[in-house]
Amino acid sequence: MGLIKDMEKLVVGNTEIEYEVTVSGRAQRIRITINGDKVKVTKPKGANDKEVKDFVEAKKEWIFNHWQEFKSLKVKQEEKKFVAGEKFPYLGYEYMLRIIAINNKKATVELKSNILWVFLPDNLSEEEWPLRVKEALLAWYKNEARQVFTDKLEVWSKRMGVRYNQLRIKEQKTRWGSCSGKGNINLNWRVIMAPKSVIDYLIVHELAHLKQMNHSKEFWQLVKNNLFDYERQRKWLREEGKKLPFAN
Numbered sequence: 024m025g026l027i028k029d030m031e032k033l034v035v036g037n038t039e040i041e042y043e044v045t046v047s048g049r050a051q052r053i054r055i056t057i058n059g060d061k062v063k064v065t066k067p068k069g070a071n072d073k074e075v076k077d078f079v080e081a082k083k084e085w086i087f088n089h090w091q092e093f094k095s096l097k098v099k100q101e102e103k104k105f106v107a108g109e110k111f112p113y114l115g116y117e118y119m120l121r122i123i124a125i126n127n128k129k130a131t132v133e134l135k136s137n138i139l140w141v142f143l144p145d146n147l148s149e150e151e152w153p154l155r156v157k158e159a160l161l162a163w164y165k166n167e168a169r170q171v172f173t174d175k176l177e178v179w180s181k182r183m184g185v186r187y188n189q190l191r192i193k194e195q196k197t198r199w200g201s202c203s204g205k206g207n208i209n210l211n212w213r214v215i216m217a218p219k220s221v222i223d224y225l226i227v228h229e230l231a232h233l234k235q236m237n238h239s240k241e242f243w244q245l246v247k248n249n250l251f252d253y254e255r256q257r258k259w260l261r262e263e264g265k266k267l268p269f270a271n
């Protein structure tokens with residue numbers, strides 16, 4: 024229940040962070056909440072402006088860090104143009120794109136010497152390049168995804184003592200993976216761009232569903248038994264996953 028609202032500014036280095044001050048009859052002490060990039064300070068009726076300012080000042084590092092964290096999340100995934108010099112992620116590393124026209128009917132992709140090479144048929148006009156590069160990269164990523172995921176499923180299913188039916192490579196906007204009642208594992212090919220540890224987490228997660236078809240405490244314990252620090256990988260997927268290219 025906010026009664027009086029007031030906008031104030033906190034200066035940290037050369038960053039200005041606006042915060043809203045609300046007086047609450049129920050508040051026992053000054054409280055700071057950060058929701059997205061909105062910083063709110065709630066103060067009890069008796070607290071004066073100076074007390075609030077001092078309190079916020081004392082917490083400024085904490086405020087800045089949380090606020091900054093959100094800001095960086097909001098950084099929109101840049102639109103790829105599929106031109107030479109651009110960088111594309113693969114297993115957690117970024118590789119620079121190089122395009123070469125060769126006497127070949129098919130476009131091919133190769134990752135070599137830290138460069139992502141795209142070889143295009145030399146009968147294409149340069150205007151056609153970006154679209155053909157995009158198609159070639161998509162095909163390459165999906166193929167890599169199938170190979171890497173298959174290998175990892177082999178290893179993890181043995182380790183976890185489960186049997187899966189079939190791997191299906193999916194392209195979904197909002198899902199990274201799923202497990203069907205028939206024991207099929209569906210994985211989003213875009214995860215091939217994430218670090219290996221993140222792929223491991225996703226695979227362990229889906230394989231764990233073969234034992235626990237839910238997200239119960241037992242399920243998460245099972246995941247943890249196999250991947251002690253799975254929470255870091257889960258967080259990565261949640262926060263960094265949306266920044267991976269080919270999201271639209």
Ligand SMILES: [Zn+2]
Nearest residue numbers: 228232237238
């Ligand atoms: Zn799940």
